[in-house]
Amino acid sequence: NFYYEEAYYIWVGCIRDTPLIEYFRYLKKMCLTLHNLAQMKKGWLPIHGAFVNIYLKDGTKKGIMLMGDSGAGKSESIEALKAAAGDMIRKVEVVFDDMGTIHLEDGVPYGQGTEIGAFIRLDDLDPGTPYRDMDRSIFIASENPNARMIQPAAPYRVVVHNHKIDLFAYANNYT
Numbered sequence: 001n002f003y004y005e006e007a008y009y010i011w012v013g014c015i016r017d018t019p020l021i022e023y024f025r026y027l028k029k030m031c032l033t034l035h036n037l038a039q040m041k042k043g044w045l046p047i048h049g050a051f052v053n054i055y056l057k058d059g060t061k062k063g064i065m066l067m068g069d070s071g072a073g074k075s076e077s078i079e080a081l082k083a084a085a086g087d088m089i090r091k092v093e094v095v096f097d098d099m100g101t102i103h104l105e106d107g108v109p110y111g112q113g114t115e116i117g118a119f120i121r122l123d124d125l126d127p128g129t130p131y132r133d134m135d136r137s138i139f140i141a142s143e144n145p146n147a148r149m150i151q152p153a154a155p156y157r158v159v160v161h162n163h164k165i166d167l168f169a170y171a172n173n174y175t
Helices: 024-041 074-084
Strands: 002-005 010-013 045-056 061-068 089-096 099-105 108-113 117-121 138-140 148-152 167-171
Touching: 002 024, 010 024, 024 045, 024 099, 045 074, 061 074, 074 089, 074 167, 089 099, 089 108
Parallel strands: 061 167
Antiparallel strands: 002 010, 045 061, 045 089, 045 099, 099 108, 117 148, 138 148
16 A cells, blocks of 8 residues: 655555565565656656666767566676677776656656665676675575575665766567
8 A cells, every 4th residue: 555645745654464465575576666656746757777877998988778578688787798898898888677667857758766676586697796796685485496595786976976878769568
């Protein structure tokens, strides 16, 4: 349940105390719903996707946004781009790796992130990644086959900045 107080521009959500939401992801999704409602109220479109800025060695910067369902290959597509064009890329900056928004300013599309962290399945990572990022991550149910890791993907200042979208792609996993 949620309520919007127009006079103070505040969203209030009610989350009941139940063992069902002791798993972090359920609570995260409920809070994310309130955030997305606030963004839609501003006329922004929340999306499930990934956004990176690619800084090329020739000095140009390109903002790439991929949208799609879980498991559609958004993160894998970014990794493939980095591998294929690695000799042309100076740096890749992650803006978001799960939820973000699209909005227009003077007819130009911009993206912003919703959260600073990524909620990643451990089996989706290279074997050494959890150990490399252990000091700045939270592990959830690491003993389970579906173990997850919360890892900072980008600094807050990067997430909340307007990033011009140069390429928008939709990824799907339909057969």
